[in-house]
Amino acid sequence: MTMTDKQKEIRGKILTELYLRGPISRKDIAHNTGITPATTTAVTGELINEGIIEANSLTDNDSKSKKRSGRKKVTLSITNNHSYYIGIELSRHFLTLYLINNAGELITKQHHKVEILNFTNDETINYLLAVLNNCLTNYHSFNIRAAGIAIPGHFDKQNQRIASSSEWQKFDLSRLINEAAIPLFLENNVHCMSLHEHLISTTNKGENFVFFHAVQGIFSSSIYNESLYGNNNFSVGEIGHTIVYPDGEQCECGRFGCLQNYLGGFNIMKKAQRSYNQNPHSILKKIVANPADITLPKIAEAYRLGDTAISEIIEEAINAVVVTLNNLSMLIDTSKIYLHGPLFNEMITHQILTEYLSYKNLYQGLPEIDFDIIPYEVTNGARGAAALALYHSLIWSQ
Known part of the structure; x- marks a missing residue:
């Protein structure tokens, strides 16, 4: 389905609301986002048909809702089997991988001890592609839509390199992006972890926060x-x-x-x-x-x-x-x-x-x-990278 930029924006706002505050009613989505009730109903209907979200009726013991309207209140929530996303963190002494479903639930994770900085550019790209392709092969029956890469610095999109200290700038990531079998999204590793806390964590419901990382x-x-x-x-x-x-x-x-x-x-x-x-x-x-x-x-x-x-x-x-x-x-x-x-x-x-x-x-x-x-775990960066892929590929599809 081809969407206009405006349609993508509306869809992204509604999905963000569902990730941050779901289960949530259509009425509350419309109120929180400023999107009209009619448009909210139409877009959420499309998302239900696509299997991204599902409708849930409140249980019978919700007496207040029953007295007020005479019928059960329907809320919407994210499903957990629509699509899957890979996250990879590239670090000095290791490479980690994290596979999640569209609800952010863990499917599998890997930790590879490897001295990336000792590799040439081609060796690094070949290694990353091998890890990515191996995951795609092992989980070929899953609808894996995209992958995120958490990097130790910032991604210079123009030059397709890591804008960091000189030791990382030697890697040209253009071949990785061009040869990957699925769309790739690259971002600073701490920004990735921050995105996971924002979208997937159950402790944060859309509040402002600072993610302070010290390794x-x-x-x-x-x-x-x-x-x-x-x-x-x-x-x-x-x-x-x-x-x-x-x-x-x-x-x-x-x-x-x-x-x-x-x-x-x-x-x-x-x-x-x-x-x-x-x-x-x-x-x-x-x-x-x-x-x-x-x-x-x-x-x-x-x-x-x-x-x-x-x-x-x-x-x-x-x-x-x-x-x-x-x-x-x-x-x-x-x-x-x-x-x-x-x-x-x-x-x-x-x-x-x-x-x-x-x-x-x-x-x-x-x-x-x-x-x-x-709690610090070595796979947290890859977990954040998977959230990055979900964010760009599903919520704000490009």
Whole structure:
């Protein structure tokens, strides 16, 4: 079916409403979107016929509805077997894949340990195509409509490259896009995860939020007025090089006191390894046999056991987070900040962060910062990429 741009816009608004607030009645869809009831009825009828949504009657115990109208209220919701979407995350040390149905439910996921940066451009493209085609073959009976690729940077559409540090810019993705058997959509990995939280997560119903991601690099993505904010401006969200300690350590960017120095996973590990090597009484020596075995969970364990140097590293990192969250809460009209990264998975980190936020609200008179921790898993980027494919291919079909 060929649609005009206006028809695509109306359809996209209605589907967005169903993903964010379904099950929902036609009346409420029309009220929330400003689309006329007649048009809402016509478009939702088409979506039902296509198998994308379904009508549901409320149960008989909904007495208020029965008394009011004498009949059951009908709501609409997304089906779970209309179409399927692949997500792939391209990262320094791994490649992950996530397959979902159109309701966002997991079908399968994969984790491949691979050093992508050691590959040539052709080797990388061949590997990505092989992973994609293997999934299409294994699930050939599924209606897989599109794939999303979560990348460690921004996608330069004009040059079809990753606009990031020089190590990723060498990859020309044009052949991947041209040779893929299904449509591909590429986006920054944190923007992808933010989209998943917006569309698929049951905890968010269309509210503004910030998705704060800290693994090796640090980035924040925002959903504002039900859309990704600033994703076409590559500077927006690059908070790793905002200054949290003006007289702090020098960063690789040349400035002093950048957030990246204190919260970046690589820098935390490097500081812990330095403490291990320099301090003969380091508690880390009782936990790991050599500094190469130090991980964030091991660092958290050393903190719990009272390692003084590790306590300083962790508390310095959390204080930097608090400064950043205070700043973000002033810059963006948001009701929630989601924290994502392996450090935030540690219960002790959550406890310190809660304590610091309770008395270190830097700007008196502002409401307390409402934050939630999204459990970090290595496949979360691929999960977000699958949501990206669903967003572009189904909701806002191009």
